[in-house]
Amino acid sequence: MKVHGKPTRAVWLEPDARAVGIIDQTRLPHAFVTARLETLDEAAHAIRAMRVRGAPLIGATAAYGVWLALRADASDAALTRALAVLGETRPTAVNLHWALEEMRRVLTPLPPAERVEAAKRRAAELCDEDVAINRALGEHGLRLLEAAWEKKGRKGRLEVLTHCNAGWLATVDFGTALSPIYLAHDAGLPVHVWVDETRPRNQGSQLTAWELGQHGVPHTVIADNVGGHLMQHGQVDLCIVGTDRTTAHGDVANKIGTYLKALAAKDNGVPFYVALPSPTIDWSLRDGVREIPIEQRDGSELSDVTGRLASGEVATVRVTPEGSPSANYAFDVTPARLVTALITERGVCPASEAGLRSLFPERARMGS
Ligand SMILES: CSC[C@@H](O)[C@@H](O)C(=O)COP(=O)(O)O
Incomplete structure (x- = not known):
């Protein structure tokens, strides 16, 4: 939807493709402030502190959080840890677990060298799918x-x-x-x-x-x-x-x-x-x-x-x-x-x- 007339999503891949962009929702309505998430910990904190919130957005942000984690370390152990850390951020919205399960399904069979690109691609797809779903239910x-x-x-x-x-x-x-x-x-x-x-x-x-x-x-x-x-x-x-x-x-x-x-x-x-x-x-x-x-x-x-x-x-x-x-x-x-x-x-x-x-x-x- 539009913010000050400009089409805006609630989460996005930054133009330099090195970070995830979010609207810091803890600052609304008094200030429209965006933030860059560059690490697993920053993504997990954003969900826990409700800088991003709402069931589908929590899931989408967590999917990107897996990508951020794998950029630092794409090993099996790092993937398992990222899924666990993100999975514990908030308990009620099941979209979180759905999105993480989807990332696990896609990434686990891949060799570590291929995981980073695949994680970024699947997270972006999940975001586009969310938009299409919401438009259809609308x-x-x-x-x-x-x-x-x-x-x-x-x-x-x-x-x-x-x-x-x-x-x-x-x-x-x-x-x-x-x-x-x-x-x-x-x-x-x-x-x-x-x-x-x-x-x-x-x-x-x-x-x-x-x-x-x-x-x-x-x-x-x-x-x-x-x-x-x-x-x-x-x-x-x-x-x-x-x-x-x-x-x-x-x-x-x-x-x-x-x-x-x-x-x-x-x-x-x-x-x-x-x-x-x-x-x-x-x-x-x-x-x-x-x-x-x-x-x-x-x-x-x-x-x-x-x-x-x-x-x-x-x-x-x-x-x-x-x-x-x-x-x-x-x-x-x-x-x-x-x-x-x-x-x-x-x-x-x-x-x-x-x-x-x-x-x-x-x-x-x-x-x-
Ligand atoms: C599409 S949103 C549905 C729910 O996630 C929404 O109504 C809600 O309860 C959000 O709770 P929040 O605690 O702000 O994450």
């Missing part, structure tokens, strides 16, 4: 938005609520939940997005609001607890969120608070859609609540808030009493029964084993 999601707009009698605005950031900043480009929204906006649908702020890291108010604004999509930031009230008063036509891991039975892990939005949507008859690229499906899991690992992050993300002062300076302040401990659960699981449908690159399906099988028949033997 087209399928657009059909749902068009149907909702017709159902509404083409009156007023099409009101969509989203949680966290599942836009292009969370992927290589286009985004997942926001991909249909960008396409709808570009097609002339009067879409308006309610943007949950998404405490504690504020991916909604800081990232989603920023990228929607860059593209000119009308939006309003709301506190996390507002969604239920809006739904009770008919001000939300549908919800679309992303996911970090979806089980073979259609349970979805996403940013903390997603489950409560799904409950409110169910209670108010508001469709609740989840958009996902197929690498986000963990075919080995069935029960999301019991089986998906939920990341717990440092309590300082809750106790401290960063923002821009009137002086223009960006500062971090403490908002909780000294001595009050905080618990920082980063994700929750929304059971399939609360999900109206899954939007994938192959089409829209019920959030169920049968639904996913209908789109991915090659996965007929679930659990494999």
